[in-house]
Amino acid sequence: MVKRVYMDHSATTPLDPRVLKAMEPYLTEEYGNPSSIHRMGQIARNGVETAREQVARLINAAPEEIIFTSGGTEADNLAILGLMEAMPPRGQHIITSAIEHHAVLDVFAYLERKGYQVTFLPVNEYGMVEPETLERAMKPNTALVSIMHANNEIGTIQPIKKLAAIAHEGGAVFHTDAVQTVGRIPVDVKDMGVDMLSCSAHKLYGPKGVGCLYKKKGIRLARRLFGGAQERKLRSGTENVPGIVGFGAAAEIAGEVMSESIEHLTKLGRNLSGSLLRLIPDTILTGDPVNRLPGHVSLCFRYVEGESILLMLDQLGIMASSGSACTSGSLDPSHVLLAIGLPHEIAHGSVRLSLGRTNTQEDVDYVVQVLPGIIERLRMMSPMTGEGVM
Amino acid sequence: MALYSEKVMDHFLNPRNVGTIENPSGVGKVGNPVCGDVMQIEIKVEDNRIEDIKFKTFGCAAAIATSSMVTEMVKGKTLEEARAITNKAVAEALDGLPPVKMHCSNLAAEALHEAINQYQEKVRSNNN
Ligand SMILES: Cc1ncc(COP(=O)(O)O)c(C=O)c1O
Ligand code: FES
Numbered sequence: 001m002v003k004r005v006y007m008d009h010s011a012t013t014p015l016d017p018r019v020l021k022a023m024e025p026y027l028t029e030e031y032g033n034p035s036s037i038h039r040m041g042q043i044a045r046n047g048v049e050t051a052r053e054q055v056a057r058l059i060n061a062a063p064e065e066i067i068f069t070s071g072g073t074e075a076d077n078l079a080i081l082g083l084m085e086a087m088p089p090r091g092q093h094i095i096t097s098a099i100e101h102h103a104v105l106d107v108f109a110y111l112e113r114k115g116y117q118v119t120f121l122p123v124n125e126y127g128m129v130e131p132e133t134l135e136r137a138m139k140p141n142t143a144l145v146s147i148m149h150a151n152n153e154i155g156t157i158q159p160i161k162k163l164a165a166i167a168h169e170g171g172a173v174f175h176t177d178a179v180q181t182v183g184r185i186p187v188d189v190k191d192m193g194v195d196m197l198s199c200s201a202h203k204l205y206g207p208k209g210v211g212c213l214y215k216k217k218g219i220r221l222a223r224r225l226f227g228g229a230q231e232r233k234l235r236s237g238t239e240n241v242p243g244i245v246g247f248g249a250a251a252e253i254a255g256e257v258m259s260e261s262i263e264h265l266t267k268l269g270r271n272l273s274g275s276l277l278r279l280i281p282d283t284i285l286t287g288d289p290v291n292r293l294p295g296h297v298s299l300c301f302r303y304v305e306g307e308s309i310l311l312m313l314d315q316l317g318i319m320a321s322s323g324s325a326c327t328s329g330s331l332d333p334s335h336v337l338l339a340i341g342l343p344h345e346i347a348h349g350s351v352r353l354s355l356g357r358t359n360t361q362e363d364v365d366y367v368v369q370v371l372p373g374i375i376e377r378l379r380m381m382s383p384m385t386g387e388g389v390m
Numbered sequence: 391m392a393l394y395s396e397k398v399m400d401h402f403l404n405p406r407n408v409g410t411i412e413n414p415s416g417v418g419k420v421g422n423p424v425c426g427d428v429m430q431i432e433i434k435v436e437d438n439r440i441e442d443i444k445f446k447t448f449g450c451a452a453a454i455a456t457s458s459m460v461t462e463m464v465k466g467k468t469l470e471e472a473r474a475i476t477n478k479a480v481a482e483a484l485d486g487l488p489p490v491k492m493h494c495s496n497l498a499a500e501a502l503h504e505a506i507n508q509y510q511e512k513v514r515s516n517n518n
Contacts, residue, residue: 303448304448305427305448305449305450305453307450307451308402308449308450308451308454311399311402311451312403315403324450325425325426326425326427326449326450326453327450329490331425331490331493332425333426344426345426345448348426348427348448380408381405381408381446381447381454382446382447382448383419383428383429383430383446383447383448384428384448
């Protein structure tokens with residue numbers, strides 16, 4: 001079997017074996033419905049409520065401020081649509097950034113079609129929303145500002161505390177999509193001053209299909225799902241008990257290992273990007289060089305195309321991703337790479353290597369050993385390389 | 391990501407006829423308006439036959455594989471035979487392409503046709 005080096009942790013992470021162990025009873029003998037009165041129902045209820053405490057602790061929230069959802073996408077949709085539906089249906093202005101995940105971006109586009117005034121804030125070349133840009137965009141009728149904590153493609157971490165303060169000064173609610181940061185770097189909803197925050201368990205070594213929305217006490221949302229009134233009426237449907245329990249366990253572990261993990265990933269990430277930038281000419285690092293997710297290495301190799309690189313890496317057992325037009329179903333280059341000002345042909349050569357807890361220096365060495373050769377091979381095939389570029 | 395046939399992967403990983411030709415008879419360079427890829431095909435024509443053909447491609451695995459396949463299909467063929475090759479025929483020779491990747495095969499056929507056109511125009515103007 002080919003060696004497997006997984007470097008796509010921004011897409012998803014493996015389930016921590018301890019998380020699986022915590023989930024197992026709820027997948028087998030403890031199958032009660034948390035809404036049931038009998039003892040099995042109560043055992044399931046306890047599982048869910050313990051998880052709520054664990055998740056709340058990780059982000060410094062109160063347990064009753066956590067609404068479990070089916071993941072980051074649903075949390076983003078609930079936050080934005082739920083808030084707008086809870087307000088009078090006229091005249092609101094809402095703000096987001098040009099580099100959001102589609103779970104936010106497409107909701108804003110939908111609201112724009114519905115007649116809301118929408119501003120998509122530009123970012124600078126590092127993918128940063130400059131606080132002054134938000135300040136200038138605020139209007140007296142701005143009801144909501146939603147800006148992601150860290151970007152999934154280029155790893156840039158936004159100055160959320162400042163942005164939230166600006167939104168509040170103007171009387172708007174502030175939401176952040178923290179799917180890429182919760183469990184990876186410190187997230188403290190009180191310190192950041194956010195009103196709502198989305199997260200997803202599968203990015204922090206928990207199971208897929210579960211996440212939550214943090215909603216500060218006092219923020220009113222309209223429900224998006226009608227039914228059994230679970231999750232304080234905001235998310236009807238029998239709870240995904242094993243998933244939620246796994247999310248809780250993953251959150252607890254993430255808190256315990258965080259500082260060690262940040263140190264490990266920062267070191268590996270620096271080694272990886274440093275070596276690749278040194279060995280491969282005509283390569284750029286995308287995103288902010290300093291304020292970025294630890295272990296997030298996003299690069300653009302000129303004259304070559306991302307899908308080709310990914311498939312050659314995959315042949316050697318290395319798993320990565322790309323924002324190239326050829327890898328997207330729509331055949332458009334990633335909106336994030338375009339928003340930071342990259343021309344199409346450079347965005348074409350994008351590759352993201354996102355490291356995780358279980359990656360080692362040996363994994364990094366292996367990528368450093370094979371990737372320069374792959375780029376060289378593809379550049380020899382490329383009509384874009386002038387003589388002497390290699 | 392799209393899953394490719396074994397033939398596509400073979401031509402992608404071991405592309406035939408990569409490179410350029412010294413003093414080519416014709417060059418076709420086309421860009422893909424859909425996703426921004428570029429493909430270049432150079433041909434050497436002798437006695438109305440494609441004696442040699444080389445390609446260079448900036449694009450996805452399907453683009454590289456179709457370029458490689460088209461060069462293999464037309465090498466040694468007459469210009470008329472070569473011109474008759476369609477993008478569909480190239481895709482079929484590769485045991486098919488995912489629907490979203492069909493446009494990549496247009497590029498290979500277009501670049502070839504353009505190279506042939508360029509050569510024929512050159513011949514025509516030389517005869518005048
Ligand atoms: C920034 C961001 N937001 C939202 C999502 C969607 O989360 P989920 O897959 O849990 O729906 C993702 C994950 O792909 C993401 O990276
Ligand atoms: S060349 Fe871009 S999708 Fe094939």
